Amino acid sequence: MALMDADASALLARLIRDVRVAALGTVRQGAPMVSMVAFLPEADFGAVSLRVSRLAWHTQDMLADPRVSLAIVEGDDGRADPQTLARVTLRGEALALAGEGEPFERLKAAWLGRFPASAVTFALADFSFWRIVPRDARFVAGLGRTFNLSAEALRRAAI
Amino acid sequence: MALMDADASALLARLIRDVRVAALGTVRQGAPMVSMVAFLPEADFGAVSLRVSRLAWHTQDMLADPRVSLAIVEGDDGRADPQTLARVTLRGEALALAGEGEPFERLKAAWLGRFPASAVTFALADFSFWRIVPRDARFVAGLGRTFNLSAEALRRAAI
Numbered sequence: 663m664a665l666m667d668a669d670a671s672a673l674l675a676r677l678i679r680d681v682r683v684a685a686l687g688t689v690r691q692g693a694p695m696v697s698m699v700a701f702l703p704e705a706d707f708g709a710v711s712l713r714v715s716r717l718a719w720h721t722q723d724m725l726a727d728p729r730v731s732l733a734i735v736e737g738d739d740g741r742a743d744p745q746t747l748a749r750v751t752l753r754g755e756a757l758a759l760a761g762e763g764e765p766f767e768r769l770k771a772a773w774l775g776r777f778p779a780s781a782v783t784f785a786l787a788d789f790s791f792w793r794i795v796p797r798d799a800r801f802v803a804g805l806g807r808t809f810n811l812s813a814e815a816l817r818r819a820a821i
Numbered sequence: 822m823a824l825m826d827a828d829a830s831a832l833l834a835r836l837i838r839d840v841r842v843a844a845l846g847t848v849r850q851g852a853p854m855v856s857m858v859a860f861l862p863e864a865d866f867g868a869v870s871l872r873v874s875r876l877a878w879h880t881q882d883m884l885a886d887p888r889v890s891l892a893i894v895e896g897d898d899g900r901a902d903p904q905t906l907a908r909v910t911l912r913g914e915a916l917a918l919a920g921e922g923e924p925f926e927r928l929k930a931a932w933l934g935r936f937p938a939s940a941v942t943f944a945l946a947d948f949s950f951w952r953i954v955p956r957d958a959r960f961v962a963g964l965g966r967t968f969n970l971s972a973e974a975l976r977r978a979a980i
Contacts, residue, residue: 682903685844685892687853694846696855696892698908698961719959733844733855737896743938744841749857779902800878802857 666811666819670803674819677734677748678703678710682776686712687731688723695723701732702769702776707820708813709795710752711759711769713780716788728755730794746804752796752816759791766791825970825978829962833978836893836907837862837869841935845871846890847882854882860891861928861935866979867972868954869911870918870928872939875947887914889953905963911955911975918950925950 666674686699697720702711710732714721724730735749760766769791774781783789799811811819825833845858856879861870869891873880883889894908919925928950933940942948958970970978 682897683894683906685846685855685894687844687846687855687890689848689851689853692848693888693912694848694853694890695912696844696846696890696910697959698892698894698906700903729852731846731853731855733857735842735844735857738841743936744859745936745939747842747857751855753852753854777902777904780904800856 666801666803666809666815670801670807670809671819673748673803674750674801674816675707677736677750678707678819681734681736684710685733685735686720687733688720689727689729690719690723695719699732700777700780701734702773705820707796707817709793711773712756712792712794713773713777713783713789714792715783715786716790721792724756724758724792728757730754730756732794743805748801748803750799750801752794752799754795754797754813756792756794759793761790825960825962825968825974829960829966829968830978832907832962833909833960833975834866836895836909837866837978840893840895843869844892844894845879846892847879848886848888849878849882854878858891859936859939860893861932864979866955866976868952870932871915871951871953872932872936872942872948873951874942874945875949880951883915883917883951887916889913889915891953902964907960907962909958909960911953911958913954913956913972915951915953918952920949 684701732752736747799816801809847854891911895906958975960968
């Protein structure tokens with residue numbers, strides 16, 4: 663695997679921390695399904711959390727098959743060549759979290775810090791947190807600068 | 822299926838016409854894969870075109886299984902609640918187009934009009950156009966405003 667230089671590593675960390683919504687890929691009846699989700703990375707990039715409704719297609723998909731892909735794409739600033747936008751795709755398994763206890767309360771506080779408008783979802787029984795633990799990542803820092811990263815290499819970018 | 826009002830229909834048309842990059846979902850070794858692609862819709866929303874390299878993972882995936890999902894998401898403008906961002910997911914099959922002939926030349930001209938920086942790809946043998954014909958679409962116009970659209974309903978939004 664190509665090693666990231668300090669610039670690429672800093673770009674990857676900014677991308678994962680600054681972007682608020684991502685494209686979640688699931689398998690639905692054997693075919694691909696992509697939907698938009700809000701997400702929150704853990705500080706060490708060891709996992710990414712989502713808050714989704716059991717009524718949503720992607721949640722039904724994750725219940726049937728926990729394998730997911732999550733693409734985080736730099737916002738399009740209207741530059742001449744959008745192919746130079748930075749993006750990273752995480753791949754891993756998604757796991758539903760219990761809606762109580764100390765880890766839940768910590769995550770709830772962090773989530774509301776980023777997404778205050780989602781407070782209403784904590785009064786709805788069909789919403790829960792899901793945690794994606796990346797198995798690997800594919801980071802495109804720009805044209806021709808692609809890095810295949812292990813989970814460990816991804817975590818090194820968080821430092 | 823819920824019918825779109827004129828406002829939702831206009832929002833959908835703007836979304837498909839104004840956004841330049843989308844999240845392409847493919848199936849890779851049975852698991853979901855999502856990557857960023859530039860795209861160009863046909864005027865009547867009967868198809869969406871991509872220009873991709875045979876060396877790219879998503880192209881290998883489409884060669885193995887043509888079923889794809891394409892999520893087009895409104896740019897994040899920093900609003901309080903990103904869940905209100907408009908987005909649409911198209912689902913259908915992707916087909917590689919021949920790199921010559923009248924349809925190719927028309928598409929090439931339109932593509933270069935939108936993505937002038939991609940001119941270099943027309944000198945590279947590994948790039949080709951792929952055409953996705955939507956079978957259906959799922960349009961989220963904002964919180965709680967979700968529309969499941971047939972291909973025909975999607976085309977009506979183009980008028």
